[in-house]
Amino acid sequence: MNKYFTKLTGLILFLSLLVSAGQLAHGQNLLTLDEDWTAINIAVTDDLVIPAYQELESRSVALITASENFCAALSDSNLNALKNAYQQTMNAWQGVQHIQFGPITYFNWNFRLQYWPDERGTTGRQLDALIASQDDTILISDSFGRQSVGVQGLPALEIILYEDDTLSEFQNNDYLCSLTQTIARNINEVSSGVTQRWVDEYRDLVLDPVEGGFYEDAEDLSIDFLKALQEAIAKIRDLKLTPALGDSFTSARNRSAESWRSGNSLANIKNNILSLEPLFSAYSAAFYTEDVAAVNAVFRDLEPYLAALPNSLSVALANEAQYAQLQTLHSEIEALHEALETALKNTDLYLGFNSLDGD
Amino acid sequence: MLSKFCTLACLICLAGCSTSRLDNETTSHDAIVATYIAIAQAAYEDSLISARVLDDAVDAFLVEPNQTTLTYAKNAWLAARVPYQQTEAFRFGNAVVDEWEGGVNSWPLDEGLIDYTAESYGEESDNNYFYTANIIANDLIDIGGISVDAAQITPQLLAETLHQIDGVESNVATGYHAIEFLLWGQDLNGTSPGAGNRPASDYSLDNCSNRNCDRRRDYLKAVTSLLVSDLDEMVYNWQPGGAAYEDLMSKGPDGGLATMLTGMGSLAYGELAGERIRLGLLLNDPEEEHDCFSDNTHNSHYYDALGIKNVYMGSYERINGDMVIGASLARLMQQEAPALAAEMLARIESTELAMEVLVDEAAKGNTFDVLIASNNMAGEEVVSTIVDSLMEETRTIEDIIRELNLQNVSISGSDSLGGL
Numbered sequence: 001m002n003k004y005f006t007k008l009t010g011l012i013l014f015l016s017l018l019v020s021a022g023q024l025a026h027g028q029n030l031l032t033l034d035e036d037w038t039a040i041n042i043a044v045t046d047d048l049v050i051p052a053y054q055e056l057e058s059r060s061v062a063l064i065t066a067s068e069n070f071c072a073a074l075s076d077s078n079l080n081a082l083k084n085a086y087q088q089t090m091n092a093w094q095g096v097q098h099i100q101f102g103p104i105t106y107f108n109w110n111f112r113l114q115y116w117p118d119e120r121g122t123t124g125r126q127l128d129a130l131i132a133s134q135d136d137t138i139l140i141s142d143s144f145g146r147q148s149v150g151v152q153g154l155p156a157l158e159i160i161l162y163e164d165d166t167l168s169e170f171q172n173n174d175y176l177c178s179l180t181q182t183i184a185r186n187i188n189e190v191s192s193g194v195t196q197r198w199v200d201e202y203r204d205l206v207l208d209p210v211e212g213g214f215y216e217d218a219e220d221l222s223i224d225f226l227k228a229l230q231e232a233i234a235k236i237r238d239l240k241l242t243p244a245l246g247d248s249f250t251s252a253r254n255r256s257a258e259s260w261r262s263g264n265s266l267a268n269i270k271n272n273i274l275s276l277e278p279l280f281s282a283y284s285a286a287f288y289t290e291d292v293a294a295v296n297a298v299f300r301d302l303e304p305y306l307a308a309l310p311n312s313l314s315v316a317l318a319n320e321a322q323y324a325q326l327q328t329l330h331s332e333i334e335a336l337h338e339a340l341e342t343a344l345k346n347t348d349l350y351l352g353f354n355s356l357d358g359d
Numbered sequence: 360m361l362s363k364f365c366t367l368a369c370l371i372c373l374a375g376c377s378t379s380r381l382d383n384e385t386t387s388h389d390a391i392v393a394t395y396i397a398i399a400q401a402a403y404e405d406s407l408i409s410a411r412v413l414d415d416a417v418d419a420f421l422v423e424p425n426q427t428t429l430t431y432a433k434n435a436w437l438a439a440r441v442p443y444q445q446t447e448a449f450r451f452g453n454a455v456v457d458e459w460e461g462g463v464n465s466w467p468l469d470e471g472l473i474d475y476t477a478e479s480y481g482e483e484s485d486n487n488y489f490y491t492a493n494i495i496a497n498d499l500i501d502i503g504g505i506s507v508d509a510a511q512i513t514p515q516l517l518a519e520t521l522h523q524i525d526g527v528e529s530n531v532a533t534g535y536h537a538i539e540f541l542l543w544g545q546d547l548n549g550t551s552p553g554a555g556n557r558p559a560s561d562y563s564l565d566n567c568s569n570r571n572c573d574r575r576r577d578y579l580k581a582v583t584s585l586l587v588s589d590l591d592e593m594v595y596n597w598q599p600g601g602a603a604y605e606d607l608m609s610k611g612p613d614g615g616l617a618t619m620l621t622g623m624g625s626l627a628y629g630e631l632a633g634e635r636i637r638l639g640l641l642l643n644d645p646e647e648e649h650d651c652f653s654d655n656t657h658n659s660h661y662y663d664a665l666g667i668k669n670v671y672m673g674s675y676e677r678i679n680g681d682m683v684i685g686a687s688l689a690r691l692m693q694q695e696a697p698a699l700a701a702e703m704l705a706r707i708e709s710t711e712l713a714m715e716v717l718v719d720e721a722a723k724g725n726t727f728d729v730l731i732a733s734n735n736m737a738g739e740e741v742v743s744t745i746v747d748s749l750m751e752e753t754r755t756i757e758d759i760i761r762e763l764n765l766q767n768v769s770i771s772g773s774d775s776l777g778g779l
Contacts, residue, residue: 111641111776119529119775120467121484122642147733148643243486247526250504255485 029219029348031286037218038207044225044282045198045206052096052275053195059089060188067184071177074170082180083161083262089187090154090264094271098232098279101224103197109190111149116258117239123150124159134175139182141189153190155259157183162261222283223349229279230344233337236269241330244313245323252317265313269329270306273299280340291343298336305329386691388612394673394685395619396604399449399597402666405442405678407590410583413439413538417583421576424562433542437655440535442678444662448670451625451771452618455596455603462522463589466649468531470540472521473578475569477547487527494521494532495574512577514585533585536650541579543652550645550732552724554654617765619688623667624756625771627710631663632749633773640742641776645728656727660745661714667752668707688759696762703759706752713745 031037066085070078093113104110115123126148130138138144150156160180163169170176209215243256244265257265277299284292305328309316316322416435420428443464450456471480471491484490488503500507507520521532531537544557560568562576596603607615639647648656669675673687692700720730720741730738753770760768 108641115641117775119486120469120646121481121486122644122646124485125481126642126644143734149641150644251526253486260485 029286030288031219034218036285037222038209040282040285041206041209041218041221041225042203044279045203048275048278048282049096049099050195050198050203052092052099053191053198056089056092056096057188057191057195059085059092060184060191063089064181064184064188067177067181070170071181074167074177076167079161079167079170086154086157086161087262087264087267090158090259090262091267091271093154094268095275097272098228098235098276100228100231102202103194106197107193108149109194111153112145113153113187113190114155115149115153116155117243117256118150118155122148123155126150127156127159131173131175131179136175136178139178141182141185144182144186145189152183152186154187157187158259158261219349222286225279226283226286226344226349229276229283230337230340232272232276233333233340236272237330237333237337240265240269240272241326241333244317245326245330249320249323252323254314254317257313260313263312263314266309266311266316270309273302273306286347286349287343288346291339291346295336295339295343298332298339302329302332302336305332385686386694387686388616388691390686391673391688391691392607392612392615392619394683394687395615395670396597396607397683397685398669398673398675399446399603400594401675401677401683402442402446402449402669403590403594403597406439406446407587407594409435409439409442409678410587410590414583414587417579420559421562421580424559426559429542429557429559429562433653436535436538436542437653437658438678440650440655440659441662443535444659445666445669445675447630447663448622448626448666449603450622451630452621453603453607455606456593459589459593459596461528462518463534463586463593464536465523465528465531465534466536467529467646467651468536468540469527469529470545470652472524472530472532473537473540474575477545479547480545487525487529489524489527489530495571495578498574512574512581514581514588517578517581518585533582533589535586536652537582538579538586539650539652539655541575541582546645546652546654546728548645548728550643550728550735552726552729554726555652613763613765616688616763617760617768619670620756620760620763620765621768621770623670624753624760624768626663627667627749627756628753629771629773631660632746632753633776635660636742636749637746638773638775639727639731640739640746643731643733645731647731648727651728654721654726654728657714657717657721660727661718664710664714664749668711671703671707692759692762696759699755699758699762703752703755706748706755709748710745710752713741713748716741717745 031040063082063085066078066082070082097114100110104113127150130147130151138147144152157180160166160176160183205211205214206221209218209221215221240258244253244260246252254260254265259265259268280295280299287295305325308325309329310319310322310325313326316326413432413435416428416432420432422428447464450460469484469487469490470476471493472487472489474493474495476491476493480491482491489500492500492502494500494507494509494512498508498510500509503525505525507516507524509516509521517532517537522530524530524532540555542557543555544561546553546555548554558568560566560572562572562579564572564576567573593603595601598604607618610618635649645651648654649659650656671687672689673685675683677683689700689704692703717727717730720738721727725738727742729735730742732738757770
């Protein structure tokens with residue numbers, strides 16, 4: 001079926017759906033009117049996306065302040081405050097990490113915020129080289145933005161802050177303070193840039209997706225959101241959990257997890273799920289009732305697991321009972337992916353090639 | 360249908376003909392797939408022939424390890440890359456090839472698994488306990504609960520035990536890049552000009568440098584023999600009755616076209632534009648170049664792009680200069696959608712031009728690792744142009760897929776970058 005109906009055909013079909021939604025065979029698109037898609041898209045933009053980026057931006061401002069305070073007076077308490085500000089910023093990023101289209105893709109902003117997974121330990125290797133260079137000219141804003149994305153973002157900051165003896169490292173090396181503050185400012189620059197672009201430009205595109213030839217219609221833009229949802233679930237399963245769990249309890253690998261140094265790995269996953277549920281919910285009118293119920297059922301099943309998640313992944317991986325709990329979490333994430341896959345397949349929504357759109 | 364394919368595909372096997380003219384007048388999907396198979400057969404056969412030349416050159420080097428014989432071996436490796444890179448367009452979409460490929464062209468690798476490394480390589484990795492296992496220096500390894508008896512370095516040990524040991528992809532013990540490392544050694548020039556510079560004496564029994572020359576010789580011989588036998592297997596796979604051939608046949612003519620376009624698009628997009636090129640630019644990291652020991656990356660990329668063109672044009676120039684030519688997607692598109700056909704030709708040409716600039720820069724000493732250095736604006740321009748033209752080419756490939764109304768096509772993204 002051609003997904004691009006004329007408005008009239010769409011209207012007729014929509015009206016017929018209203019009277020016979022229960023009897024329709026799978027394979028039909030439930031929302032066919034541009035205005036229906038746009039209503040959801042703009043609600044998601046205004047209620048979920050922009051507030052999430054604003055939260056990230058405001059946390060990054062606090063991060064700059066905390067880095068300045070720490071560097072003005074190197075102490076354990078200021079270091080803890082800085083670590084806390086780092087974690088809050090990471091939590092905020094995890095709440096909007098799934099949006100991998102639109103402004104976040106401009107100027108390599110996504111990778112400048114977080115280059116991960118880092119299979120080859122590039123971030124650590126490049127940080128070592130940068131710190132050894134003691135090169136202050138690199139820390140000038142324009143120049144820093146052109147360095148490797150590995151040293152610019154949250155993972156780099158995590159490596160610097162979560163050493164065994166971070167305080168004395170800073171006391172013995174002034175460059176670490178300059179670098180830390182530069183990274184904090186960089187994270188803020190990227191966060192505020194993305195937020196501003198959403199508010200000033202992308203929101204207009206959401207209201208009128210055909211303008212500029214970027215999208216074919218409102219449904220096309222919705223597909224970017226749905227793809228973000230589906231890919232984020234796959235990412236939790238394939239990148240955030242599977243490698244850490246390994247094949248068995250004895251081959252678990254904490255260091256393969258995101259944010260293992262700060263012990264934020266499981267909190268990240270929790271923040272991801274909490275941001276994905278309302279996104280799915282917003283688009284539920286696009287899916288068949290039984291499919292929506294199936295996806296929601298998995299979200300409900302996940303709740304007790306998320307509530308009871310251990311604080312530390314490394315501790316959990318070393319404890320057989322908790323390891324089993326994480327395996328269940330993995331299965332639930334898998335079930336979520338499958339339920340959403342089924343829901344998508346039962347409609348005429350085609351996510352196929354859209355990873356290439358909107359670049 | 361099968362017999363027809365065999366007849367057409369087997370034409371190229373006739374000795375002595377300079378051009379294998381398949382039926383290039385027709386635009387039937389059967390005939391287009393037959394050309395595709397003929398090109399696969401020829402290109403894998405060429406890869407095998409040139410790997411055998413490499414194997415002989417390695418033998419000669421090991422008999423008398425000196426700078427001259429080492430250079431011969433290196434040149435044989437460089438020549439072997441020419442046909443092999445052109446086969447990469449057959450990887451994605453053909454499961455038989457994709458599953459096999461990991462043993463032959465795995466990259467990037469943590470070379471400390473194989474041999475000695477410089478201090479700058481570091482001693483440990485978050486993800487890889489075998490980061491500095493150094494098989495050549497250790498005949499018994501016990502790491503993270505996995506013990507390996509490496510007393511005898513054999514093709515079996517490399518392929519079945521060491522390759523991707525502990526489930527870590529960068530534990531690459533076999534294939535072109537392991538051989539490349541053994542011939543060139545680490546490139547310690549960072550983003551400055553210059554490739555790896557391993558001394559020939561690393562293989563000398565009389566005057567051994569960097570210790571364990573006997574085991575290093577065993578490794579080089581084993582890994583080169585293994586490449587030959589792996590390619591031999593893939594040549595067989597593309598003959599009638601072979602796994603890749605039969606798998607493709609079972610998809611039917613439309614499924615065959617879908618496979619061709621999946622392979623073209625996935626190589627152009629996720630693999631080449633993403634994993635092998637853009638990631639290097641994002642990280643400004645010389646470790647992120649495909650042929651990082653030999654600094655042959657420009658050629659590897661160039662011949663990858665040529666491989667995509669071959670599949671589309673239904674044409675392949677063999678290493679002996681013979682041509683394989685037949686019915687093609689290009690001609691089909693010319694008939695079905697002339698505007699789109701013209702667009703695709705323009706995309707292919709843009710990519711080719713961008714790749715030629717990369718090759719020209721390398722000739723001037725600006726190899727890929729030099730171009731991706733931070734603050735090398737001119738280099739960034741050269742490399743970005745390639746990424747952009749590959750992305751454009753992929754979009755046009757997608758339009759062709761839509762135009763032909765092909766089902767079940769999925770263009771792969773990049774493992775590290777996701778959607779680019």
